[in-house]
Amino acid sequence: MKSFISKNKLIICIIIFALIRFIMTENIPITAFPSQIYDDDMMVNMAINIRGKKWLGEYTSNTLVKGPAFPMLLAIINFFGLSYISVMNLIYILSCIYFIYTIKDLFKSKMSLIVIYILLLFNPVSFAFWTLQRVYRNGITLSQVLLIIGSMFACYQRRNMNIKKIIPFSLIAGIALASLWLTREDGIWILPFVLVVIAIMVISAILKNKKLNLKIVAYVTPLIILVISLNIVRITNYAIYGVYTYNEINDGYFGKVLKTMYSINTKEDIQYVTVTRNKIDLMYKNSKTLNSIKEQLEQALNDWDNLDRKPGDKQVEDGWFWWALKSAVENAGMYENAKKSNEFYKQVYEELKSAIKEGKLETGFSMPSNLLSPWKMRYFSELPVEMLKTSWYISNFNEIETVNRPSEEQSQKYNAITNDTSIQSGNDYAIYTNIYVQRLNFIGKLYKICGLMLTIISIICYIILTIYLIKIKRKEEIINIWLLLTGIGCSLLVLIAGVSYNQITSCFSRYYMYLSGAYPLLIGFWGISISKIVEILKKERK
Numbered sequence: 001m002k003s004f005i006s007k008n009k010l011i012i013c014i015i016i017f018a019l020i021r022f023i024m025t026e027n028i029p030i031t032a033f034p035s036q037i038y039d040d041d042m043m044v045n046m047a048i049n050i051r052g053k054k055w056l057g058e059y060t061s062n063t064l065v066k067g068p069a070f071p072m073l074l075a076i077i078n079f080f081g082l083s084y085i086s087v088m089n090l091i092y093i094l095s096c097i098y099f100i101y102t103i104k105d106l107f108k109s110k111m112s113l114i115v116i117y118i119l120l121l122f123n124p125v126s127f128a129f130w131t132l133q134r135v136y137r138n139g140i141t142l143s144q145v146l147l148i149i150g151s152m153f154a155c156y157q158r159r160n161m162n163i164k165k166i167i168p169f170s171l172i173a174g175i176a177l178a179s180l181w182l183t184r185e186d187g188i189w190i191l192p193f194v195l196v197v198i199a200i201m202v203i204s205a206i207l208k209n210k211k212l213n214l215k216i217v218a219y220v221t222p223l224i225i226l227v228i229s230l231n232i233v234r235i236t237n238y239a240i241y242g243v244y245t246y247n248e249i250n251d252g253y254f255g256k257v258l259k260t261m262y263s264i265n266t267k268e269d270i271q272y273v274t275v276t277r278n279k280i281d282l283m284y285k286n287s288k289t290l291n292s293i294k295e296q297l298e299q300a301l302n303d304w305d306n307l308d309r310k311p312g313d314k315q316v317e318d319g320w321f322w323w324a325l326k327s328a329v330e331n332a333g334m335y336e337n338a339k340k341s342n343e344f345y346k347q348v349y350e351e352l353k354s355a356i357k358e359g360k361l362e363t364g365f366s367m368p369s370n371l372l373s374p375w376k377m378r379y380f381s382e383l384p385v386e387m388l389k390t391s392w393y394i395s396n397f398n399e400i401e402t403v404n405r406p407s408e409e410q411s412q413k414y415n416a417i418t419n420d421t422s423i424q425s426g427n428d429y430a431i432y433t434n435i436y437v438q439r440l441n442f443i444g445k446l447y448k449i450c451g452l453m454l455t456i457i458s459i460i461c462y463i464i465l466t467i468y469l470i471k472i473k474r475k476e477e478i479i480n481i482w483l484l485l486t487g488i489g490c491s492l493l494v495l496i497a498g499v500s501y502n503q504i505t506s507c508f509s510r511y512y513m514y515l516s517g518a519y520p521l522l523i524g525f526w527g528i529s530i531s532k533i534v535e536i537l538k539k540e541r542k
Contacts, residue, residue: 032422085420091143130513254326272317288351399512
């Protein structure tokens with residue numbers, strides 16, 4: 001028996017802690033927000049339509065704004081009569097186990113893997129209010145990130161092995177990447193990591209073999225799956241709505257119009273505002289199609305002005321402007337069907353482009369993403385400061401909590417689609433769930449106490465590993481773990497930079513739900529860097 005336990009210590013620990021984690025999170029309530037018509041309620045309604053074999057439902061201005069991946073998951077959960085809370089917990093647990101499996105060859109000590117696993121498994125963001133209890137898409141990002149990072153690293157480690165050893169991880173990477181891309185519109189932040197790993201593997205294969213081979217196909221499989229997945233959604237949307245797009249923001253004329261509007265330069269510098277009222281007046285004069293909805297757009301701008309950080313200033317911040325534009329176009333009757341709305345945006349785009357070409361409108365620098373505001377010189381000083389604030393926010397696990405609060409009224413459809421229970425004012429359900437919530441918040445407090453300290457220690461450990469890599473001769477002992485940590489760190493910085501940029505340019509974004517993908521990266525960075533240094537020190541003492 002002792003021999004069996006000793007040989008299977010890692011597997012036994014993985015199972016035990018997985019069961020503990022699952023039981024601790026099993027009975028927390030969902031929190032329904034029917035009033036969040038552009039967020040939670042949109043996801044639930046899309047899931048109900050998918051469940052009813054109506055794809056994303058009747059076409060409106062919101063139908064093709066957000067990706068279908070999370071609503072599809074909700075519909076699948078409902079179809080099999082499963083619990084949303086249970087399934088989300090199970091997905092995260094399995095992604096933690098998978099990640100540990102992909103990095104197991106980096107450590108000689110099983111204890112190192114157990115420590116990393118426990119740190120990831122009890123990540124408080126994975127069972128917090130904004131990322132699990134709300135029926136919204138941000139909670140699945142944590143699992144997607146672990147699957148993508150783990151899979152790509154596993155492919156890299158096996159790059160010189162038989163293709164059969166690479167394909168399974170490449171397939172998982174592709175599925176996870178496609179699901180992330182079809183979950184959020186800002187999933188582009190993970191792409192640099194994926195592209196760099198693929199580029200290294202492809203170049204290495206070409207230099208080694210001097211010719212193309214099947215391994216290269218295995219290396220680029222994640223991108224192939226991503227392209228195929230996007231086109232499947234495009235084809236589906238074309239068949240049902242008549243437009244060949246997977247998302248209006250990133251893949252349609254609406255996104256092109258938005259980016260063109262952002263690029264027009266009027267020499268104004270109003271904080272958080274790119275499309276000023278003066279700029280809109282100028283565009284009315286140069287686009288008869290846009291001018292045709294002037295009344296509706298002016299009203300929409302007045303309405304959305306009341307929701308931003310400076311209500312009543314007659315300007316609409318970038319984070320809200322595109323919603324105002326879409327609602328104005330819908331109120332003008334252009335969303336009767338997808339073809340009509342797409343044709344409207346196409347005409348506006350072509351008219352603005354024509355005016356730019358003729359010199360009637362000046363343009364400046366625009367960002368690659370349609371949702372990012374144009375760069376301004378003062379951001380050179382503002383962005384680093386905001387990135388430090390965001391890093392501090394993440395490292396301290398600020399605002400993260402599991403709650404036991406009543407949901408809004410009319411939440412029956414949330415209970416129905418999730419097969420879970422929300423707390424309602426006047427019922428006694430909160431009495432039974434309170435103990436589970438308190439236990440989880442105790443774990444959250446531990447991460448809040450230790451988070452900043454572990455972040456600092458892990459950075460120091462990474463610096464030490466870098467020094468080891470430069471000075472010692474046996475570089476193969478450290479190179480792979482250093483590359484993994486560098487990839488994780490760079491991905492984390494890209495995500496922090498993106499959210500920080502949105503914070504200083506568009507709308508308040510420093511929420512852990514938008515940063516949910518950062519936490520497994522940070523915790524993984526802690527565990528891997530610290531555990532490896534501990535292993536090295538133990539070895540040197542011997």
